[in-house]
Amino acid sequence: STTPVKVAVTGAAGQIGYSLLFRIANGDLLGPDVPVQLQLLEITPALKALEGVVMELDDCAFPTLAGVEIGDDPTKIFDGANLALLVGARPRGPGMERGDLLEANGAIFTAQGKALNEVAADDVRIGVTGNPANTNALIAMHNAPDIPQSRFSALTRLDHNRAISQLAAKTGATVREIKKMTIWGNHSATQYPDLFHAEVGGKNAAELVNDQAWLENDFIPTVAKRGAAIIDARGSSSAASAASATIDAARDWLKGTPEGDWVSMAVVSDGSYDIPEGLIYSYPVTTSGGDWEIVQGLEIDDFSRAKMDATAAELVEERDAVKGLGLI
Numbered sequence: 001s002t003t004p005v006k007v008a009v010t011g012a013a014g015q016i017g018y019s020l021l022f023r024i025a026n027g028d029l030l031g032p033d034v035p036v037q038l039q040l041l042e043i044t045p046a047l048k049a050l051e052g053v054v055m056e057l058d059d060c061a062f063p064t065l066a067g068v069e070i071g072d073d074p075t076k077i078f079d080g081a082n083l084a085l086l087v088g089a090r091p092r093g094p095g096m097e098r099g100d101l102l103e104a105n106g107a108i109f110t111a112q113g114k115a116l117n118e119v120a121a122d123d124v125r126i127g128v129t130g131n132p133a134n135t136n137a138l139i140a141m142h143n144a145p146d147i148p149q150s151r152f153s154a155l156t157r158l159d160h161n162r163a164i165s166q167l168a169a170k171t172g173a174t175v176r177e178i179k180k181m182t183i184w185g186n187h188s189a190t191q192y193p194d195l196f197h198a199e200v201g202g203k204n205a206a207e208l209v210n211d212q213a214w215l216e217n218d219f220i221p222t223v224a225k226r227g228a229a230i231i232d233a234r235g236s237s238s239a240a241s242a243a244s245a246t247i248d249a250a251r252d253w254l255k256g257t258p259e260g261d262w263v264s265m266a267v268v269s270d271g272s273y274d275i276p277e278g279l280i281y282s283y284p285v286t287t288s289g290g291d292w293e294i295v296q297g298l299e300i301d302d303f304s305r306a307k308m309d310a311t312a313a314e315l316v317e318e319r320d321a322v323k324g325l326g327l328i
C-alpha cells in the first residue's frame, strides 16, 4: 500500500531518538517498501534541537520517509498514529527521590495515555522505552481505557539481546544459533535473564554451559548491569543499542516471531506463571499479526521461581507507589 504508516516517537531530540529515527526512516522497522510518516514529540525547549534532527533526516533523502511532523502537543503528534514509541522520560536529577521521579514521569505518561486514547489510530501499538519503562507503560495503559491493554508493552528487548550476546560469547556459538531467550519481569536490576529454556544450536543452554556459578555470578549480573558498564566505558549511555532494541521489538511485534523461537516483551500479566494479574511484566512471547501470546507451560525450578517472584515484587511496589499518587 502507499498510505504511509504513522510512527510517533517521543523524546525525539534525545540520544536514543538520534539513533532511532534514522533507522526507522531507512526502513529498518517496516521494510524498504513501506512509506513511513514520522510524528515527533518533544518538550517545548527541545523543539529547536529537534528541528536540527529533522534537517538531517531531510538530508538523508530516505526513499521510505514520506514526511515528518514535529511538535509539543501529544494530541496533535499522536493523531492517527499506528505505532507510538514512547522514548522520552524524565531522568533522575540530583537530589531527586524515587517518588519525585515517579511523579514526574506519572504526569508525562498520564497525559500521553490520554492523548493516545483520544487520537491514535484504531490499530495503534504502543512501545515504552523511557524508564521506569514497565511502570510508565502501566500508567499510560490505565489512562487509555479505550485502547485494548494488549496494545501496550515495555521494552525488555535490549536485555534480551544482551543475554543472547553474552551466551554466544560464552559458548562460541553465533547469535543466529541462539533461540528462546527469556527475560522475566522488570527492566531493572531485578530482571531475570533465564537460560533454562534457551537453546544453543538446538541444545538446552543451561545444560550446555553446565556452570551454575557462571550463570549466577557472571551472566545474570552482566546482563542486568550492562547499561552502567557502557556508561562507564563510553562516558554516555547505551543509546544506539537501546534504539536498535526498540526497533527489533516493534518489528517483531508487527511482523511476527519465527517458528521455533520467541522474544521477551513486557506485557500486561494475565496471571501466567503466578505473576500478579495486571502488572506490566516481561514474559517470553510469540507474536503474529500484531498480537502477542505468552508462551505457556515452561517448567520453572526453585531458582527461577525465586528470581521471577523478586522482580514481580519490585513491580508490585512500583504499581502501589503510582496508585498511591493517584496515577492509576
Ligand code: NDP
Pocket: 010, 011, 012, 013, 014, 015, 016, 017, 041, 042, 043, 046, 087, 088, 089, 090, 091, 092, 108, 129, 130, 131, 132, 158, 227, 237, 238, 239, 241, 242
Ligand atoms: P535518552 O534518549 O538517552 O533516553 C530516553 C529514555 O530511554 C530514558 O528514560 C532512558 O532511561 C531510557 N532508556 C531505556 N533503555 C536505555 C538504555 N539502554 N540506554 C539509555 N537509555 C535508556 O535520553 P535523553 O535525555 O538524551 O533524551 C530524552 C529526551 O526526551 C529529551 O530530549 C527530552 O527533552 C525528552 N522528553 C520528552 C518528553 C515528551 O516528549 N513529552 C518528556 C520527557 C522528556 P534512563 O533515564 O534510565 O537512562
